[in-house]
Amino acid sequence: MVAMEETREETPQDLRNLALKVAGLLEEAGQHALHDQLNPRNLAQPSTENADRGPRYKLEVDNKIMRFMSARIADIAHFDGFWTTRPAESRPGQRYWYIGKIDGVINYVRRMSEWTVTAALFEFGPDNEPKPIIGIVHAPALGLTYLAARGAGAVRIHKTAVGEKRDKVVPSMTSSLDGSVLSYGMSFIPSESQRALDVASSLAGRPADIKRVGPVSLDLCKVADGTYDAYFEPMLHVWDIAGIAAGTVVVWEAQGTLSRWDGERIHWRHDNDVVASNGLIIRELQHYLQQYPWLDSINQR
Known part of the structure; x- marks a missing residue:
């Protein structure tokens, strides 16, 4: 992984393999979050931030996810660090991980299944603009993971009673709003x-x-x-x-x-x-x- 960081000459398959490793970490983090969701205690406290704009929640599990993912990703491929702590100016070729907190907080607090943990890898291009090149979305309560890497396509991984099922991800062929x-x-x-x-x-x-x-x-x-x-x-x-x-x-x-x-x-x-x-x-x-x-x-x- 060190050579990959230095040369930036990895293939799409290299990026896919990296995405799979990070997906494994997200699954671990997601299991901890799912355990907390199923635990019959108060999951969240109302946040006083932006209270005049509506209710928001602060989840205890978010800090656990961030600590776990930050430490483990640093061991796999740290690149230039993390999006939230990047410098004010970045150079072309620099890469930063963006680890998400629980996406779908209300669903999570109300013990619905549709919530996710996420990770993305941003790369700054020749125009010095960032663009995500790896994306992983894991829905622990659904046993479902989506992952994609630049040039390597997108995959849906579904955990079933008889094992793991992997499918290539392709959109619908619906050609009109009518009936969509x-x-x-x-x-x-x-x-x-x-x-x-x-x-x-x-x-x-x-x-x-x-x-x-x-x-x-x-x-x-x-x-x-x-x-x-x-x-x-x-x-x-x-x-x-x-x-x-x-x-x-x-x-x-x-x-x-x-x-x-x-x-x-x-x-x-x-x-x-x-x-x-x-x-x-x-x-x-x-x-x-x-x-x-x-x-x-x-x-x-």
């Missing part, structure tokens, strides 16, 4: 939730179904594997970047599309309106999304 199955996300912040609900309402009568389950990382992976034909969510925040990045690599490597609602690329240091699709219905969907633009009042909070 969509998913959307919404925030605890009223103005942001209203935009999501307005879009969902405007779509009424066209999709066969519109799901609302979450979290973002899992929704993106379900677009990648064809469970959903598209997913949209307004104003995903900087604290969502780890989950977005991990799911994004899975979508990209499955040959799906992902962008902001206006069609521009995702900004990895800022808030984003996010839409992912199988690539066939994105233009139709964007027609609806663009009727509800990012309001200045929200943008200037």
